[in-house]
Amino acid sequence: MFQFFRNFFKTKLGLAIALAFLGLIALAFASADVSSTGTFGGIAGGDRVAVVGDEKISTSDLLRGANNSLDRVRQEQPTATMREFLRDGGLNSALEALINRAAIKAYADEHGIRAGDNLVNSEIRMIPAFRGPDGNFSEDTYRQALAQQRITDAQVREDLGIGLLSQQMLFPAGFGATVPDKLAYRYAQLFKERREGSIALLPAATYAPSGEPDAEVLRAFYDNNRDDFVRPExxxxxxxxxxxxxxxxxxxxTAAEIAARYERDAEQYAASETRDFTQLIVPTEAAANSIRQRVEGGAPFEQVAREAGLRAAPVVDVAREGLAAQASPAVAAAYFSAARGEMTRPARSPLGWHLARIDSIDSRPAQSLAQVRGxxxxxxxxxxxxxxxxxxxxxxxxxxxxxxxxxxxxxxxxxxxxxxxxxxxxxxxxxxxxxxxxxxxxxxxxxxxxxxxxxxxxxxxxxxxxxxxxxxxxxxxAAVAPYAEIEELVEARWRASEGMKAAQAAADRVIARLRNGDSIADALAAEDRRVPPAQSIDMTREDLARQRERRIPPPIALLFSMAEGTVKKLDAGGNAGFFVVKVDEIAMDDIAQDDPLIAQARRQMGPLLGDEYAEQLGLAMRQELGVSRNQTAIDAVRRQLTGN
The missing domain is CATH 3.10.50 (Chitinase A; domain 3)
Structure with a gap:
């Protein structure tokens, strides 16, 4: 049928009809003001936020994805709010994840790749959270876990199915990725790279205003930054x-209950005897008697066994009934009639002739009800x-x-x-x-x-x-705190904000002086505020790698990503001020072709390269399928999440 339409639209009549149809669509778009009403290439603004190929992502999908993402954030930051999540780009991240999922599903459907029900069932049974007390998959535990997470069986199966499709398509793209020798050499050589430079901090507190703030200025600051004053739920x-x-x-x-339990466990409280022994099983009675005679003559049992090409095996804590069931009544009778340290007489079982040295005997007398009552x-x-x-x-x-x-x-x-x-x-x-x-x-x-x-x-x-x-x-x-209750906090935040603005301007001035040829000491001294002296840096990437246990300071990380002779500023975070980072010199030595660092670089970069291949394949899937977003619907979801 599709081929018929393709051929039809190639004719003059078909082309005329197609153009007329497109004209009607254009007229409908113009008259309905599509950009403001939310219709989106056939997608209702309040219904779908995106389309990937033929896969549609609904507003409810995005709402659920955003809430689930916030729940994951709250595992690390329990007081995180939805406003903070949205402000940090959480909604866009949730939408991108949904688009990637839809792309994998649509591409798999288009090319006949599937994850069958049996495979999904197998994955569910392998998840430890769904196992019962016996260690096996429990339907009740599974249902309870879903209820606690407020998700359905269909959603779990869809997620696992897409995960399996992802493994089938993306994992092979990155499997076995190897790094060219020259690239591995260059990467390994970076470990020997030495950088010299300077880092200066321009504190926001140094530049913060010290006078009495204007009440209207504070109120305007509060109104413009309301999200910063949200009190958590x-x-x-x-x-x-x-x-x-x-x-x-x-x-x-009660006394009756104690007596009944004693009666039930009568065997446990009856007289018992267990034995530890070292035994040997041989094929004939003659061989067993020969070994017994040599041991009784003074030869060590283990040595005699080794000379016969056998090994005497120790066995511990064996009861007579158990030995009779495992070997034979004759073996049990022989083993339990010998004294401690003696060799038993040979006795037969289906395995052969048994011979043992009795190592220890543990005899326990019967226990009366009075003895075990407590x-x-x-x-x-x-x-x-x-x-x-x-x-x-x-x-x-x-x-x-x-x-x-x-x-x-x-x-x-x-x-x-x-x-x-x-x-x-x-x-x-x-x-x-x-x-x-x-x-x-x-x-x-x-x-x-x-x-x-x-x-x-x-x-x-x-x-x-x-x-x-x-x-x-x-x-x-969670809601914005009333201004009257947090006026002091607003003032402190305003001072910090103004200090950051002034510190950023100071950082720009210092950078300008450095680019004009001033030393960093002179550039800092030219400021009308007294600031801390710059810190000199002289270290290699190898020194940096040794700090893996500790978090690498952001200005150091920036210094190792800049070009020689350049200078940049960096927000110190937490309204602390701005760093000015200057790279004076970069030196790099050659390394031997058989340096272990090269092999290490190859091992480390292989998985990273594989991840990059898989990511690029995912992007290629999205490009081939086509991705359309409905910004009106996305904005509506954002408003719904914030309660507006």
Whole structure:
């Protein structure tokens, strides 16, 4: 059918119809003002944010992707807000990730590459998080994990499927990538590169205004930088804990229970005997008797065995019943009739003739009920404690599910309710950041910051020794702090901001003087503010590599990326000021062709080159398929995420 249309549009009639159709589309675009209403090449502005080939990325996909990305950020920075995430380009990163996924899926579909259901099932079963207590895949654990992450089985399967397609297409592109010898030589030679230069810091505090700020200026600064004054979400949490004390006398075993357990484990408390021995199995009775006679004559058992081309093997902690089952009743009778240190008489099993030296005997007399009463009582008490706590937790969970409040549950089983907060997601108290929530609440914080208000939860803590039942009280969403409450903070931020602007201007002045031929000392001395002297740098890349355990300072990293004779400025971060970095001289020595650094460079650069090949293949897929973005829909998602 497609070939018919292609051939039709090659005719004069077809061409005329096509041009007329395009004219109608142009008219529709012009009359509807596409750029402002959000229609996008057939994509509704409120529906899809991008199209990759035939794969469409919806606004809901981008919303979910952004929220998931923020959750990952919060694993490292619990108080991170959506506004901060968006300000740092998080939405664009989430969209790029979705576009890359869609490109892989569309390209695979176009070229008949697939990841079957069985392969996806296999991947799911291999994920450790989905295994039960026995170490095997558990359907219940799998469903619970999905519920906690608020994702569906279909989403998991789609993600794993795209991951498998990525392995099939991108992994081969970078597999086995090797670096040319000349490039490896040049890279290795860089380790010997020596750089000399200077680094100066122009502190923002030195240039910050010192006079009384104008109230209108401060208010304007606050209005223009509202995102910098967002207070993170905080919540109050009500909770109570209970342990075995809540069970009272219910965990104490009765005399009847102790007697029944003793009866059940009668074999465990009966008289027993185990033996350690060193044994040998030979094919004939004559060979066994010959070895026994030599050992009884004084020859070491192990030596006699070696001379016969055999090895005597030690065996420990063997009971008579077990030996009879594993070898034969005759072997068990022979082994358990000999005294300690004696050689047994030869006895036969299906494997051959057994001969052993008895190394030790552990005889245990029978234990009466009176002797083991305490041991049995402790065991029963622990079992009843674990079972009783679990039953009580289930009982409470059922009551909460039926609509009971946390206060009602606490009254019924006499629990003391405690309220803590407002607390931040990282566990610190909002009003006193030096303090944290009680340790018992720490494991529940992540869940508490995902719960709705007054939605009680129950969870085991301390390895099941204690149970925590809790709910969220007041929820204060992340919002810009009122100006009146943070006026001093606004003033401090304004001074820091003005200081940064002045420090940047000072850095530009210093750079201009350096380019005019001044020394760095003279260029700094020409400033009307007293600034710290420049620090001289003389080091090699090898020296830099030795600092892998520590973070390399950004100005040092910049110095090693600049050309000889150049000078640049660098934001010191944290409103600290600006660095001025100057490279005076770069020297590089030759290295031997068999220098170990060359082989090391080849090993290090191979995977990097492979990653680059895979990345370029991904970009080529996107180019071939075509990527279209709907900025109107993207902006709508951004507004929705910020609550506007």
């Amino acid at each position: 905080r919540r109050t949490i009500r909770y109570a804990t209970f342990d075995s004390a809540a069970l009272g006398d219910r965990i104490e075993p 041991e049995i009582a402790d065991s029963l008490r622990e079992e009843k404690r674990v079972r009783g706590l679990a039953d009580l937790a289930t009982e409470i969970e059922d009551q909460l599910a039926d609509g009971a409040t946390l206060a009602e549950v606490a009254d019924e089983i006499d629990l003391e309710l405690t309220t803590v907060g407002p607390a931040l997601a990282n566990g610190r108290l909002f009003e006193n950041p030096q303090q944290t929530v009680p340790e018992v609440l720490q494991p529940a914080l992540a869940t508490a910051f995902q719960m709705d208000e007054e939605e009680p939860e129950i969870a085991p803590v301390n390895g099941g020794q204690t149970y925590l039942v809790y709910e969220v009280g007041d929820i204060t969403p």
